[in-house]
Amino acid sequence: MAEWLKAHDSKSCRPPKGLEGSNPSPSAILIIFFMSFESWSKLHERYERQEWIDRPSIFAEQMRELLPLNGDLLDLGAGQGQDSRFFAENGLRVVSTDISEDALERSRSKTPDQLRDHMQWQQLGLSEPIRFDDASFDAVYAHMSLHYFDDATLHRIMCDIHRILRSGGMIALLVNTVRDPECGTGESVGHDTFRIHGVMKRFFSPETLRPFITEFEPVLLDVNGESYKDHAKGIHHLVRFVGRKV
Ligand SMILES: C[S@@+](CC[C@H](N)C(=O)[O-])C[C@H]1O[C@@H](n2cnc3c(N)ncnc32)[C@H](O)[C@@H]1O
DSSP states (O other), X not given: OHHHHHHTOGGGSOOOTTOTTOOOOHHHHHHHHHHHHHHHHHHXXXXXXXXXXXXXXXXXXXXXXXXXXXXXXXXXXXXXXXXXXXXXXXXXXXXXXXXXXXXXXXXXXXXXXXXXXXXEEEEOOTTSOOOOOTTOEEEEEEESOSSSSOHHHXXXXXXXXXXXXXXXXXXXXXXXXXTSTTTTOSEEEETTEEEETTEEEEOBOHHHHGGGOTTEEEEEEEEEEOOHHHHHXXXXXXXXXXXXXX
8 A cells, every 4th residue: 555655646746826735634534534424325315215316417418428438437426326327338347436335335236237347336535545547547527526625635636537547538527516505505614615514515616626627638617517416406507527638
């Protein structure tokens, strides 16, 4: 492990000006990890009862036009795996990851036999470095799972994504919007960032996402994102980003 960390020291990817020096302490990471783990298992129990939970997301369907449909895709914060299964059905080999073992177990059990050869499941907490080899994926996808982190952590996640993508590989993200009525509620813990029902959430505009995506050639950055879950709550204008590693 020590060797791996030495070889993949995220500090070699320099944070943009203003984001330096704000790494959380190891004990803070531990507390965040256990809090997230607990709350997410409960939320996945609730998600299980939603009619959208087994449908590919609107964003995943849109990405069929923009992502490669062969090769290896990493799904971060994949939850119960509806989008992972969609990409596997469309020809990709998918590594479906989440912090919640409970979500991964639900995802495994929902996967039909014919897709199992195209999918792997792995517990992965994004507050920790992403431990995959350099240049091991053709696409990294994150649907509503990268808006839970402070600046330094998000920057490190983006550096890791850049490192593990092959040249020409694609990143596709959908994140919360500042137009979400939840933005501004709960306890304020940072810029456009709030602790709401025990979960830290941040809300983006294209402008506030931009400092984190500078390493990628942009293909799409807009506020035309939709999700079934948010649509039902009258929330539109989610922030979409698709970029290429050059
Ligand atoms: C809003 S859900 C989205 C799930 C899935 N992508 C979907 O669209 O249905 C956010 C997901 O991020 C996962 N998550 C939360 N914190 C995480 C962390 N620190 N590391 C990895 N995954 C995390 C949750 O377990 C959950 O599955």
